[in-house]
Amino acid sequence: MAPTAAPFHTPIVISGPSGAGKSTILKRLFDEYPDKFGFSVSHTTRDPRAGEQNGREYHFVTKQEFQDLVDNKGFVEHAQFGGNCYGTSIKAIEDIANKGRVCILDIEMEGVKQVANHPSFPRPRFLFLSPPSKEELEKRLRGRATDKEEAILKRLKQAEAEMDFAKSPEAPHDKIVVNDNLDNAYAEVKAFIMGPDA
Numbered sequence: 001m002a003p004t005a006a007p008f009h010t011p012i013v014i015s016g017p018s019g020a021g022k023s024t025i026l027k028r029l030f031d032e033y034p035d036k037f038g039f040s041v042s043h044t045t046r047d048p049r050a051g052e053q054n055g056r057e058y059h060f061v062t063k064q065e066f067q068d069l070v071d072n073k074g075f076v077e078h079a080q081f082g083g084n085c086y087g088t089s090i091k092a093i094e095d096i097a098n099k100g101r102v103c104i105l106d107i108e109m110e111g112v113k114q115v116a117n118h119p120s121f122p123r124p125r126f127l128f129l130s131p132p133s134k135e136e137l138e139k140r141l142r143g144r145a146t147d148k149e150e151a152i153l154k155r156l157k158q159a160e161a162e163m164d165f166a167k168s169p170e171a172p173h174d175k176i177v178v179n180d181n182l183d184n185a186y187a188e189v190k191a192f193i194m195g196p197d198a
């Protein structure tokens with residue numbers, strides 16, 4: 001009898017404005033299903049901080065190594081923040097799938113576009129988490145109390161771009177969940193993520 005192939009788990013891309021509730025909902029999902037999901041380990045050109053281990057928090061690479069991966073189309077998405085490069089490699093996603101887990105990618109709008117347009121990477125499933133309104137998003141960002149005023153205003157401006165993109169015809173999302181009531185939003189996200197082949 002032919003050996004049975006391990007079930008293939010299509011990765012899930014979750015995006016949405018900062019403050020929409022992605023971390024809150026993913027934490028709940030990982031707590032409920034501790035062995036089912038995984039985040040891929042990203043590459044970065046920034047230096048490791050104390051306590052960080054290569055291959056655990058990040059794959060720490062040189063600028064040249066990073067560029068080689070870019071040139072070889074080894075990243076599904078990559079970007080620069082604060083002078084350092086960050087990217088999600090195909091191999092890092094496969095590493096999660098090879099453990100029999102569903103890879104969850106929590107990425108922002110530009111990354112979503114890159115994943116959707118990648119020349120060889122199979123299309124993942126795209127989920128967009130939306131706040132109920134701009135006013136509520138602002139309330140939550142302020143309530144979270146992790147950012148200074150300037151950062152909050154920047155996040156709100158970026159949120160508008162994310163929301164406009166989600167409504168545009170080029171958006172790849174298979175599902176949009178509005179995070180109004182947390183329990184309802186969690187149930188909807190869970191239903192999307194668990195089916196059809198998770």
Ligand SMILES: Nc1ncnc2c1ncn2[C@@H]1O[C@H](COP(=O)(O)OP(=O)(O)OP(=O)(O)O)[C@@H](O)[C@H]1O
Pocket residue numbers: 016017018019020021022023024025140141143144179180181182183185
């Ligand atoms: N349905 C909800 N009702 C009320 N508050 C919520 C709801 N969902 C999340 N929150 C709160 O909103 C704030 C933002 O949520 P969270 O940090 O999960 O957002 P995020 O999308 O992960 O943002 P970032 O992309 O910046 O990490 C948190 O303080 C969280 O507790």
